[in-house]
Amino acid sequence: MNQPTPTPAPVSLPFETAHVPPAERLDAAARDERMRSPGFGRVLTEHMVTIRWTEGTGWHDARVSPYRGLEIDPATVGVHYGQIVFEGLKAYSLADGEVGIFRPDAAARRLQRSAARLAMPEMPTELFTDALVELVRADRDWVPSEVGKSLYLRPVLMATEADLDLRPAREYLFLLIAFVTDNFFPGELRPRTVWICEDYVRAAPGGTGEAKTPGNYAASLLAQEQARDRGCDQVVWLDAVERRWVEEMGGMNLFFAVGPEDSPRLLTPPLGGTILPGMTRDSLITIARDLGYPTSEEPVSVAEWRGWAGDGSLREVFACGTAAVVTPVGTVRSASGDWAVNGGRPGPIATRLRTALLDIQHGLVPDRHGWVLPVG
Structure with a gap:
């Protein structure tokens, strides 16, 4: 099987950051109301992270930006041939008032293994962790304070090249979004x-x-x-x-x-x-x-x-x-x-x-x- 051409890549990148303007952010009362009963996957935060990978260049163009829709070509490889992998992990409020991300290194390793299985580039652990930290900092106010609630982090890596030749893509997008959650199953410990x-x-x-x-x-x-x-x-x-x-x-x-x-x-x-x-x-x-x-x-x-x-x-x-x-x-x-x-x-x-x-x-x-x- 043909693999993406290995490209030396830095383990870390500078992030270009563009926050939601203060006047456009939800105020505390509106945010608290949305977070009251979040369910799973419905209460999305206000920012996202994107990083691109291109054959011959490697990882580049790391950005924190306001949450927005994606524009993709109809011939995108990920849409047609399924070259997409993702992860799931959480950030929690800590007893000392800070925020902690649970086992980001383990999530990075699993994303790397998933990517390798689908002939996709593997994101360095440090770069993956940096992306998580940048998004949590941007949306710190969305981390619930109650025990059992959390900020769910959803990293996605997808092929974005527009070329329907059946081979691994040469262009990829790493996307990171987050949403507030309490529990996947309502009622928690109900059997x-x-x-x-x-x-x-x-x-x-x-x-x-x-x-x-x-x-x-x-x-x-x-x-x-x-x-x-x-x-x-x-x-x-x-x-x-x-x-x-x-x-x-x-x-x-x-x-x-x-x-x-x-x-x-x-x-x-x-x-x-x-x-x-x-x-x-x-x-x-x-x-x-x-x-x-x-x-x-x-x-x-x-x-x-x-x-x-x-x-x-x-x-x-x-x-x-x-x-x-x-x-x-x-x-x-x-x-x-x-x-x-x-x-x-x-x-x-x-x-x-x-x-x-x-x-x-x-x-x-x-x-x-x-x-x-x-x-x-």
């Missing part, structure tokens, strides 16, 4: 009902399952509608080969708490190229071990899930992700029957892990792992 999908798969070995690319999400929508038609909140994906092994829930990673009530162990399906390597998943593995829960990455089959629920050894099941944080699973539905998890109630492990994660993200406890980048 969800899920549908085991056996008709469709999210990803196959050798495909793009571990890349954060829009095509994976578009391919999931039909199965998600199938789940909703059956009264479920989310779909659970199985492996593409045997349709036996549990992989993900929607766009989230899954954890299973199994064993005696006083000493359960946590299991999460292993990464193998078809599962998105979630940053929240990785964080919870570390936090769970810090809290004394034996935690391992092991395959979990649907039969095991049902069996553990039947014999009483299954304590909890919960999903996790940047948007959803931690979300319990209470009921499972499938073509071969239904079963409950923990009597359909939220469990203490999911609750404890969610609290521990939010405490780190909001600076309420020491950041032992260096996950939070303070923004001055």
Whole structure:
């Protein structure tokens, strides 16, 4: 496969900044009203960041500007051939009054891996982090002060060359926008009902399952509608080969708490190229071990899930992700029957892990792992 021609690129760039004029910015009262019940992805902030990449030049033209629409050529490669990847991470208000971005280096590395899989240029970690910091500073007033709310940062890298020859593009746009959010699921720790999908798969070995690319999400929508038609909140994906092994829930990673009530162990399906390597998943593995829960990455089959629920050894099941944080699973539905998890109630492990994660993200406890980048 042809790759974009490597171009030496600086790890950092000067940003040209043009803020929204003070007279045109929302006043505090209007902004607070919009932030009161933001939902997910609806309350966008007032600025954006753009950086361009061109073959032979590399990364250049870094800008902070007022939020605006994009004008693209009808023959843009990203539109026709799907050379687009994106990320998701959050900025939080900290206990000391500052703002912190959670694990920007991990998001940068995942964006680099996604870009490499789609034959796109990889953005240097420092440049990626600089872009995040610039946008958070520009829209500092949009970072919610309440624990559990956050400013969601959405970086996107897309091919912008207008040339329909089937090859990697030679021009790309990095775009960064932000929106205020409380939780992907309303009701936070209310246990969800899920549908085991056996008709469709999210990803196959050798495909793009571990890349954060829009095509994976578009391919999931039909199965998600199938789940909703059956009264479920989310779909659970199985492996593409045997349709036996549990992989993900929607766009989230899954954890299973199994064993005696006083000493359960946590299991999460292993990464193998078809599962998105979630940053929240990785964080919870570390936090769970810090809290004394034996935690391992092991395959979990649907039969095991049902069996553990039947014999009483299954304590909890919960999903996790940047948007959803931690979300319990209470009921499972499938073509071969239904079963409950923990009597359909939220469990203490999911609750404890969610609290521990939010405490780190909001600076309420020491950041032992260096996950939070303070923004001055």
